[in-house]
Amino acid sequence: MIQKSVQKNVVISIRNLNKKFGNHQVLEGFNLDLYEDESLVIMGKSGTGKSVMLKCLIGLERFDQGSISVMGRNMEKLSSEDLSYIRSEVGFLFQGSALYDSMTVRENLEFPLRRHKIKFGHIKNTTPLIQEALESVGLQHTLDLMPDELSGGMKRRVALARTLILRPKIILYDEPTTGLDPITSKEIVFLIKSVQQKFQTSSIIITHDVDSARHLADRMILLINGKNYAEGTFDELDHSDDPRIMAFFKS
Amino acid sequence: MQKSFYQQLKLGVFVLTGIALLVVATIMIGQKQNLFGNSATIYAIFRNTSGLKEGNNVRFSGLNAGKVTKIEMIKDTVIMISLSINKDILTHIKKDSKAAITSDGLVGNMIVNIMPGSDSFGSVASGDTIQSFSRVSTDEILNTLSETNENAALLTVEMLKIAKEITSGQGLIGALVQDPKITQSVKATLFDIGKSANEAALAVSNLNAFINSFDQPDNLAGAIRDTVLANQLKNIILNIERSSAEIGQVVRQLNQTVKNADQAVINAKDGKGTINYLSNDPDLVTKIDHTMKNIDETVLEIRQSSQLLNQNLEALKNTWPIKNYFKKMEKTSQSK
Amino acid sequence: MNYDKRSLLSGIKAFIAETGDMAYFAGRFFREVFKRPFEFKEFLRQCYNIGNRSFLLVGITGFIIGLVFTLQSRPKMVELGADAWIPSMIALAIIREIGPLFTALISAGRIGSAIGAELGSMRVTEQIDAMEVSGTNPFKYLVVTRILASTLMIPVLVILSNFLALYGSFLVEYLKGEVSFRFYFDEVFRAVKYTDLIPSTIKTFFFGFAIGLVGCYNGYYCKHGTAGVGIAANTAVVKTSLMLFIIDFVVALITDILFLS
Numbered sequence: 001m002i003q004k005s006v007q008k009n010v011v012i013s014i015r016n017l018n019k020k021f022g023n024h025q026v027l028e029g030f031n032l033d034l035y036e037d038e039s040l041v042i043m044g045k046s047g048t049g050k051s052v053m054l055k056c057l058i059g060l061e062r063f064d065q066g067s068i069s070v071m072g073r074n075m076e077k078l079s080s081e082d083l084s085y086i087r088s089e090v091g092f093l094f095q096g097s098a099l100y101d102s103m104t105v106r107e108n109l110e111f112p113l114r115r116h117k118i119k120f121g122h123i124k125n126t127t128p129l130i131q132e133a134l135e136s137v138g139l140q141h142t143l144d145l146m147p148d149e150l151s152g153g154m155k156r157r158v159a160l161a162r163t164l165i166l167r168p169k170i171i172l173y174d175e176p177t178t179g180l181d182p183i184t185s186k187e188i189v190f191l192i193k194s195v196q197q198k199f200q201t202s203s204i205i206i207t208h209d210v211d212s213a214r215h216l217a218d219r220m221i222l223l224i225n226g227k228n229y230a231e232g233t234f235d236e237l238d239h240s241d242d243p244r245i246m247a248f249f250k251s
Numbered sequence: 252m253q254k255s256f257y258q259q260l261k262l263g264v265f266v267l268t269g270i271a272l273l274v275v276a277t278i279m280i281g282q283k284q285n286l287f288g289n290s291a292t293i294y295a296i297f298r299n300t301s302g303l304k305e306g307n308n309v310r311f312s313g314l315n316a317g318k319v320t321k322i323e324m325i326k327d328t329v330i331m332i333s334l335s336i337n338k339d340i341l342t343h344i345k346k347d348s349k350a351a352i353t354s355d356g357l358v359g360n361m362i363v364n365i366m367p368g369s370d371s372f373g374s375v376a377s378g379d380t381i382q383s384f385s386r387v388s389t390d391e392i393l394n395t396l397s398e399t400n401e402n403a404a405l406l407t408v409e410m411l412k413i414a415k416e417i418t419s420g421q422g423l424i425g426a427l428v429q430d431p432k433i434t435q436s437v438k439a440t441l442f443d444i445g446k447s448a449n450e451a452a453l454a455v456s457n458l459n460a461f462i463n464s465f466d467q468p469d470n471l472a473g474a475i476r477d478t479v480l481a482n483q484l485k486n487i488i489l490n491i492e493r494s495s496a497e498i499g500q501v502v503r504q505l506n507q508t509v510k511n512a513d514q515a516v517i518n519a520k521d522g523k524g525t526i527n528y529l530s531n532d533p534d535l536v537t538k539i540d541h542t543m544k545n546i547d548e549t550v551l552e553i554r555q556s557s558q559l560l561n562q563n564l565e566a567l568k569n570t571w572p573i574k575n576y577f578k579k580m581e582k583t584s585q586s587k
Numbered sequence: 588m589n590y591d592k593r594s595l596l597s598g599i600k601a602f603i604a605e606t607g608d609m610a611y612f613a614g615r616f617f618r619e620v621f622k623r624p625f626e627f628k629e630f631l632r633q634c635y636n637i638g639n640r641s642f643l644l645v646g647i648t649g650f651i652i653g654l655v656f657t658l659q660s661r662p663k664m665v666e667l668g669a670d671a672w673i674p675s676m677i678a679l680a681i682i683r684e685i686g687p688l689f690t691a692l693i694s695a696g697r698i699g700s701a702i703g704a705e706l707g708s709m710r711v712t713e714q715i716d717a718m719e720v721s722g723t724n725p726f727k728y729l730v731v732t733r734i735l736a737s738t739l740m741i742p743v744l745v746i747l748s749n750f751l752a753l754y755g756s757f758l759v760e761y762l763k764g765e766v767s768f769r770f771y772f773d774e775v776f777r778a779v780k781y782t783d784l785i786p787s788t789i790k791t792f793f794f795g796f797a798i799g800l801v802g803c804y805n806g807y808y809c810k811h812g813t814a815g816v817g818i819a820a821n822t823a824v825v826k827t828s829l830m831l832f833i834i835d836f837v838v839a840l841i842t843d844i845l846f847l848s
Contacts, residue, residue: 060716087720098717101708115722162721255632262635265642269743272750273788279776280784
């Protein structure tokens with residue numbers, strides 16, 4: 001499962017990231033490098049700022065200090081065109097799928113195409129793109145269903161299809177398996193893996209789930225107290241004798 | 252796609268219904284507010300509107316007849332009120348109908364009350380102005396009085412002139428005989444006096460009509476009938492009447508005298524010895540003397556009365572208690 | 588949201604801060620409403636939701652209000668010998684005050700809470716974030732369309748509900764007073780003037796704006812997870828209702844000054 005990571009281009013680079021919510025210092029000098037085609041898993045307890053970090057990456061959250069560079073662009077001084085470009089190149093799979101309740105699956109998938117047309121030019125017929133995206137998550141038949149009518153796992157898949165429809169180079173997964181039963185979780189994990197291979201994407205995956213991490217991680221970062229506490233492959237960390245690291249893997 | 256089209260269709264129906272209803276309401280209100288041709292506009296002029304507002308009701312003999320559509324200040328003492336009157340009712344409003352602003356008992360709103368006129372007058376037409384009871388009407392009366400008073404003053408001046416001419420050394424007869432020019436002038440003056448006297452008489456009869464109207468209970472001007480001012484007014488008018496009667500008498504006598512003189516002159520020319528006739532007729536001489544005295548007295552009287560009249564008029568103008576007027580008016584309408 | 592734990596002073600401070608925040612929110616609406624692109628399809632969808640879908644509720648309520656109001660006031664009016672005044676009195680009351688205010692209050696309950704809950708749950712489940720990532724300005728897509736739709740649809744609802752209320756009132760008069768349709772509405776339109784209709788119609792646009800604004804504000808800034816959605820919906824209704832009365836008062840004041848009647 002573990003691939004030796006060959007030194008490649010850095011696509012995301014975070015340096016000394018600080019973020020405070022009120023009096024609560026969530027991130028304190030966090031560093032990260034994501035290489036091309038790499039699958040990076042970040043583990044940490046709840047409320048340690050993992051999601052916040054992801055949102056900072058995509059410009060949904062402001063950070064207090066530090067620097068973030070995504071695909072060579074500095075997130076601090078970003079024109080709206082650049083932000084739009086980054087958002088079309090960096091997909092984001094939200095924690096609870098975040099499908100639009102009031103829209104059908106088709107409309108959900110069409111939604112990113114409405115404004116990110118730059119990437120595809122002006123396309124009249126979105127159906128082939130939608131079909132293709134749905135096929136890659138195995139849900140072609142759900143086109144006209146409402147999100148309500150889908151199970152949790154299906155929602156996750158549709159959400160992934162919605163992310164994929166823009167053909168991003170990087171996908172950020174915010175706890176892709178939370179709230180799912182173990183079997184569905186496993187399905188999603190394998191789906192992520194297949195997507196990574198099929199679309200040649202780099203990924204940052206946030207998770208609590210050791211199993212998911214084992215399957216997905218080329219490299220791992222343990223986030224404790226707002227810093228990267230430990231970094232390494234899954235095996236390296238799994239065999240660590242640091243009690244704080246062991247606490248993650250022996251649960 | 253189909254679903255959203257039907258939604259849009261329904262939305263369209265919904266919005267259009269709403270707008271249509273609003274338009275209908277606007278038009279209906281517009282119609283009732285006199286854009287529709289079911290009513291005609293007549294006017295009334297008031298000096299004081301007592302808080303009347305546009306939109307207040309117009310009543311004719313207690314019936315709702317229309318609305319006040321416009322209140323316009325023409326000058327400081329003249330306010331023109333446009334009344335939109337229902338056409339069914341318009342025909343019953345005669346040209347001598349009178350409008351008054353009264354309060355609408357229950358709510359305290361002001362309304363315009365039109366009182367029926369007499370059948371001998373025709374119906375009002377759109378654009379007519381009907382008479383009104385308010386300070387303007389009393390003012391008009393006062394103006395008439397003023398005019399009469401001025402005429403009387405003028406009269407006295409003329410009388411004085413004649414009296415002076417007559418009594419100045421030469422004596423009337425001498426003058427008459429010796430200078431036909433003076434005869435002419437006297438004649439002209441006498442003619443003027445006669446005219447003035449007639450005018451005065453006319454004014455007095457007008458005034459009398461007005462005074463009489465004080466005593467009619469259904470007449471709103473009856474409000475002033477019991478006041479001291481009204482009595483004063485009556486006195487003044489009486490004075491004027493008497494004066495003018497006297498003036499008339501004097502004028503008649505003078506006319507007679509002048510005729511006599513004329514005759515005398517003619518006789519003299521005919522060589523019948525007029526001078527002798529004149530000097531030998533002590534009757535005529537005493538008569539003329541008497542007339543002279545009379546004229547003097549009359550002139551004095553007229554002067555006095557005209558002064559008095561002036562004073563009274565001023566008093567009337569300044570102290571006319573409008574509130575009292577309306578209170579009385581209300582009482583009158585209640586006692587009906 | 589634990590008001591009991593706060594002192595009065597900090598409560599007042601929070602209130603003022605929120606008023607300012609809401610004013611900023613309204614300002615943002617006015618800035619963004621004129622910016623292209625305009626989300627026309629979503630706007631129409633919201634018009635349909637707010638207008639057509641509320642019509643039944645608002646219409647029935649209006650009808651019943653007209654009916655009951657007439658039924659209640661009729662005996663006293665007859666006793667006073669003022670039964671001829673019933674149509675004009677009811678018409679004025681409905682068009683000037685009762686129609687707009689009741690419709691707006693019911694809409695606040697239905698539309699304000701729906702918007703608050705919808706946007707609140709979208710916020711909590713990160714749908715708003717997802718929208719932003721998808722390159723769509725969620726403020727334009729969600730807030731602008733809803734506030735605009737509410738501003739434009741509430742007046743239409745009020746007009747329809749006014750007419751239904753008058754119709755309800757007419758039915759009572761028809762059954763009890765044997766008054767014809769023609770006569771009743773003649774009386775109604777005789778009594779109502781432009782100075783009644785115009786201010787109360789303008790007022791309804793403000794009502795609609797307030798309903799949309801407060802609903803969107805509370806939903807858009809919803810916090811505290813799923814429980815926050817309920818709070819957002821609830822506060823939206825409470826604050827909108829309060830705001831409606833304030834607007835009503837201010838409009839009445841201005842109308843009084845402008846049309847000194």
